[in-house]
Amino acid sequence: MALVSLVNFKASAIDVDVLVRNQRFNEDTLFFDIYLESTSSNNLYLSNSDFALQFTEANFTNPTLNLVAGSINLVNAYGNATAFYDTNIGTSIHYDGLNAFKLMIVVQMPVYSNQGQFFDRIARIDGQSMTHRLGTFYITGATELNTNPQLSWVTSGKGLKLLVNHRDSVSLAKTTALSTGVNPSIASQPTVQADGLAFANITSSSLTVNWNAGNGTNRILLIRQASAVNAFPVDGITYIADTVFQQGDHIDTSDVYVVYKGSGTSVNISGLNTSTTYHFALLELNGEEGWNENYLSTNPDTLSQTTNGAYITANVKVFLQGAYDVNTSQMRTDLNSNGIIPLTQPYSLNKTGWNYNGQESVSSIPNSDIVDWVLIELRTGVNADDTLSANTKRAGFLLKDGSVVDTNGVDPIKFYNVATGDYYVIIRHRNHLPIMSVSKITLGVSSGLFNFTTGQGQAYGSNPIINIIGGVFGMIGGDANTSLIITAADRNEVSSQFSATTYNSSDLNLSGIVSAADRNIIASSFNKSSQVID
Numbered sequence: 001m002a003l004v005s006l007v008n009f010k011a012s013a014i015d016v017d018v019l020v021r022n023q024r025f026n027e028d029t030l031f032f033d034i035y036l037e038s039t040s041s042n043n044l045y046l047s048n049s050d051f052a053l054q055f056t057e058a059n060f061t062n063p064t065l066n067l068v069a070g071s072i073n074l075v076n077a078y079g080n081a082t083a084f085y086d087t088n089i090g091t092s093i094h095y096d097g098l099n100a101f102k103l104m105i106v107v108q109m110p111v112y113s114n115q116g117q118f119f120d121r122i123a124r125i126d127g128q129s130m131t132h133r134l135g136t137f138y139i140t141g142a143t144e145l146n147t148n149p150q151l152s153w154v155t156s157g158k159g160l161k162l163l164v165n166h167r168d169s170v171s172l173a174k175t176t177a178l179s180t181g182v183n184p185s186i187a188s189q190p191t192v193q194a195d196g197l198a199f200a201n202i203t204s205s206s207l208t209v210n211w212n213a214g215n216g217t218n219r220i221l222l223i224r225q226a227s228a229v230n231a232f233p234v235d236g237i238t239y240i241a242d243t244v245f246q247q248g249d250h251i252d253t254s255d256v257y258v259v260y261k262g263s264g265t266s267v268n269i270s271g272l273n274t275s276t277t278y279h280f281a282l283l284e285l286n287g288e289e290g291w292n293e294n295y296l297s298t299n300p301d302t303l304s305q306t307t308n309g310a311y312i313t314a315n316v317k318v319f320l321q322g323a324y325d326v327n328t329s330q331m332r333t334d335l336n337s338n339g340i341i342p343l344t345q346p347y348s349l350n351k352t353g354w355n356y357n358g359q360e361s362v363s364s365i366p367n368s369d370i371v372d373w374v375l376i377e378l379r380t381g382v383n384a385d386d387t388l389s390a391n392t393k394r395a396g397f398l399l400k401d402g403s404v405v406d407t408n409g410v411d412p413i414k415f416y417n418v419a420t421g422d423y424y425v426i427i428r429h430r431n432h433l434p435i436m437s438v439s440k441i442t443l444g445v446s447s448g449l450f451n452f453t454t455g456q457g458q459a460y461g462s463n464p465i466i467n468i469i470g471g472v473f474g475m476i477g478g479d480a481n482t483s484l485i486i487t488a489a490d491r492n493e494v495s496s497q498f499s500a501t502t503y504n505s506s507d508l509n510l511s512g513i514v515s516a517a518d519r520n521i522i523a524s525s526f527n528k529s530s531q532v533i534d
């Protein structure tokens, strides 16, 4: 049951494909495009023609055939669109006579009397893919949205003509009627379904979906709010995806939307509602887009996810002693420029104050000013058990000017599902001693800046930070072994990693290599310990 149909018309050395592409339902309307493509090296020109299509009338109630206004895409020999084409295309459905139940599209090209007018007026067809869309048409009154309407070309009938002009190097244009044709079949169906649906970067309005490919050329991701996906693509029908919820096509009249179609294994979806559950289904497919797609609809991988609720932000400024460059008054970004900052937050290890299983990850490091990942924690009191839930921990990026930003590399770091209020703010870094604000800070959707870099009194405890230079204070570096105290063990750790150029906790100055400069930081911080109660 081929929904889409191709006629490869051939007539005395002229080859032109006349294609129906991009068949799509929108509510009870079936849209489709007609394209003309030359398959020879000759320049071809469209002449007065009838495009006749058979359709299954039983699948429509009182159908009408129409042209989408402004959709004509033909150009003349000089590559210019002309209003001639728009006003000379008529559409109708024939119900009687030899052409009963045929969709008729009649193209009345402008008359021409000489070669100059010919080139100026007559629509050129060439071999470039997708350039000569005759137009987008639609049939109203579809009743069987999950059934193939079986559009197919009609190549003969009373009065039907499909004429193409061509011209050789010397003579004026000649007109040739096109007749014979063949219809192709739909693509083969994939046999291995895509799977492994998983979510990352969940916010109150967006999330990233990841998956593993099956054995088709592409895959399509469906989304439905509140309930499981209950409608699936129809073979031979194309669907346009949009990563913004409800902006892509939906499947027939359902509230199932297409958010991805392609060969990749990840998509970031936006436009979601806060604290709302979304259901997903992933289907493998074969075939050319808009042409002969075949979807594997059996046993699609499914998964659901609830978006985050409201959020508050922490807007803090902090320097790392190790990364701070007194010559630039900023922190160095060598890990970033060396391309060794991991794309997933590194604080999942089971270490005191870490053990954080957040899914923060990025497809690439989003800002050239990023120094490294940091872990931010909110507490209602000074003790470890005053960290109320996993929601009050978040990993983000530290910028070279001391800003702590979210995974988009720009905005202050967000805490979802956390109420506006007063919190202690803790900053943790892989090889610096953690610090906590000296008192509670009022945090809301848009929080005021709290600056840790201006003095010892900004952080909680006894000598919690270090005076790097002048009035500039920073987190104490040197904790290569993450023991929350700077000792000889850290020096030994650095020695054991000497010359490493990886993302390494012994690279205490974040220069991208473990060297003597890193040992010097330990000397300046020796015997200092974390003032955060963990």
Ligand SMILES: [Ca+2]
Pocket: 189, 235, 294, 295, 296, 297
């Ligand atoms: Ca199928």
Ligand SMILES: [Ca+2]
Pocket: 478, 479, 480, 481, 482, 483, 484, 485, 486, 487, 489, 490
């Ligand atoms: Ca240590």
Ligand SMILES: [Ca+2]
Pocket: 506, 507, 508, 509, 510, 511, 512, 513, 514, 515, 517, 518
């Ligand atoms: Ca170093």
